[in-house]
Amino acid sequence: MTQSTQERARAAIIDLGERVTEARWRILEVLFDAGRPLSHAEIGAGLAAGGAIDRVTLYRVLDWLIAKGLAHRVEGHDRTWRFSAVSNDTHGHAHFHCTHCGKMYCLTAIQPTVVLALPRGFRFEETDISLRGTCADCQPH
């Protein structure tokens, strides 16, 4: 299992024709394994087992993954970025942020419909829809 996501990660970088460094494929592997947006700290914890990677390198690799289209960045409700591997549909899906455990989930299955109109002169670029609540793991019963 781990082997397969590791190979997926390496293959994704090779496909771009970019240098396959340890930091890159290990970080991407963690993102693949998670399947949901992870905070910087969560990624760091996920990497710890196989030997820690420097904080700064982690930030730089994440920026690189985003620039290369392998990851995307979401903002949480706790003023920290979350990073997740890019799946087929990256755009237009909402995120759910659990106020109890802090975990974030992609609501990819759900296509939100937002009806909006802007004041004159405003130019729209992107919409973020985020939900707050408690996730299934954090329900009292």
Place this chain on the structure above:
Amino acid sequence: MTQSTQERARAAIIDLGERVTEARWRILEVLFDAGRPLSHAEIGAGLAAGGAIDRVTLYRVLDWLIAKGLAHRVEGHDRTWRFSAVSNDTHGHAHFHCTHCGKMYCLTAIQPTVVLALPRGFRFEETDISLRGTCADCQPH
């Protein structure tokens, strides 16, 4: 003009039966004058003219205003909180964040419609809808 928002601010605090301190009414006055969500730094700048107020006090007064229902907190795209005076309809409106000048606007006139369904076991509490783009002041022409 300034006189009237100042009096509005003092009156709002008096109505609660709470202590009318300089920090409280001056900060609330700045929020009333702005009419849009302000960052901590913007509020600080707005206060500077009449004598600066300590950073920490500013945070505490803002927390107090929120607790008392006189202000609400919005998150921007730059990982900082924005604070705005509470108007008639506080809930359910979207926010617009200008990627050029960083200013945030409330889209109170617009009632967004979001159609969403959650995975089993998830309990929903609140939705945030935020738009990114360029505001009227920052258009090229």
Place this chain on the structure above:
DNA sequence: TTCTGCTGTGCTACTGTGTTGCATCAGACT
């Protein structure tokens, strides 16, 4: 108006997230 007690304020110091500069190391190609 002055006194007094409570609580709000300011100062200092700290945490955590994210960034910058620079020397060193390692991946890819020959």
Place this chain on the structure above:
DNA sequence: AGTCTGATGCAACACAGTAGCACAGCAGAA
């Protein structure tokens, strides 16, 4: 294996937000 470019690690920094504690100012009583 050798070389070169660019990625990594380290140290230091920037900035938002928070905590503890002593002092000051607001509001009610004398």
